[in-house]
Amino acid sequence: MNNLRRELELLLLLTENKDYSVQMLADRLDITRRQLYYDLENLRACGFKLVKTNTKYRLDRHSPFFKRLHENIALTEEEAMMVYRLLDRLPHTDYLSKSIQSKLERFFNLELLTDVGQRRQAESNAAVLREAIQLRRVVILKNYSSPHSRTVSDRMVEPFLFLNAEMDIRCFEINSHTNKTFKTSRAASVEMTDVEWLNEQSHKSIFTDLFMFSGEERLPVELKLGRLAHSILLEEYPAAEAYITPANTPNHWIFASEVASYLGIGRFVLGLYHDIDVLGSAQFAAYINEKVKAMNQKVTL
Known part of the structure; x- marks a missing residue:
């Protein structure tokens, strides 16, 4: 050999x-x-x-x-979803396309609508929403089915951002004056109006941090990591590598990023408190101190 x-x-x-x-x-x-x-x-x-x-x-x-x-050969999840949807338009007797779809589902763990009719309805709704975003128009999500309130009603919204490969749409809802994320498949149809956006300054996209918490707010955090914390962070959250730089002291690293919530990163810090220093954010340091006090009270009771 x-x-x-x-x-x-x-x-x-x-x-x-x-x-x-x-x-x-x-x-x-x-x-x-x-x-x-x-x-x-x-x-x-x-x-x-x-x-x-x-x-x-x-x-x-x-x-x-x-x-x-x-990076050179892999599809992103959005690219995989786009390929999946294009293949979905081929005849159902095309076994090669179905084989490729099955592989995409398994490899990317795609969140798919199993009913073909629902998928096509979602695609039809997405087409209207794309045009509405381009023209900056208000739309009505007709007979939108909400699993939270268990209601079916029309929703008047300003759509401004697609999420999850166009399966979700971020909108400013006019009646509630809040930003919400809607499923494109849960509207019976989408009707575009002649009314232009009036609340663009209130449009806020949703942000998902490295610890998989989502929200509109971005909270800056900065940590000094020892060798153990550095290794575990990269092992559990590989994308964190882009936010890590060497510290001035040997065998230490600086992690600086933004989070949507202190919950995820808080658990990480509390679990490795002996190998992490909280830097920069007084707000996050206060959050950690409160958690430590609460734990101490439980231990002493």
Whole structure:
């Protein structure tokens, strides 16, 4: 086995959902342990991140190589949804298109409407909403079915932002004077009016933070992370890497971002309080202090 082929085989083994010991890897590749250590060092030199647990090795899928590869060939969820919808227009006897749709559903875990009629109604509604956004017009969501209030009624709104691959629409509702997110499939139809937007200054898009909490408000936070907190943050929330920079002290990092709620990041900080310093935001520091006081009261009772 030549060197290139052997190193490619090693890459494949290390990316399987298994942990291999040095001896196991050497046996699989039919090489000595010394040669294997040499190959592992080559991988590290090329930017691959090796994770060692006790005596077992695996390759970190967040290595720069895999991130670049994923960015170049992968579809985003919105792109996947668009492909899915285009395939949905083909005849139902087209088995190839149905096979591709099944793979898209599994791989992207798409939130899909199972009823074809509902999907087409949602697409029809989205077409009117797209035009309304372009023309900055008020629309009426006819016979909108709300699962929260368990009512069916007309909603007069100013639509301004699609979400979730056009399955949701962010609107300013005129009667309640609030921003709400509506499902495009829950309106029997959408009627565009001649009335132009009057409340654009009140339009607020929804924001989803790294910890999967959503809201209109953006709350700045800044943390100083130790090695453990840094590793766990990246393991549980890989997208956090874009908001992390090295700190001035060795083995420490600065995480600076915005969150929609203190709930998600608060749980993270409280769980690793010994390895995290709260910087910057007095409001977030006060939130953490209140949580600590509440926990102390429970412990002393």
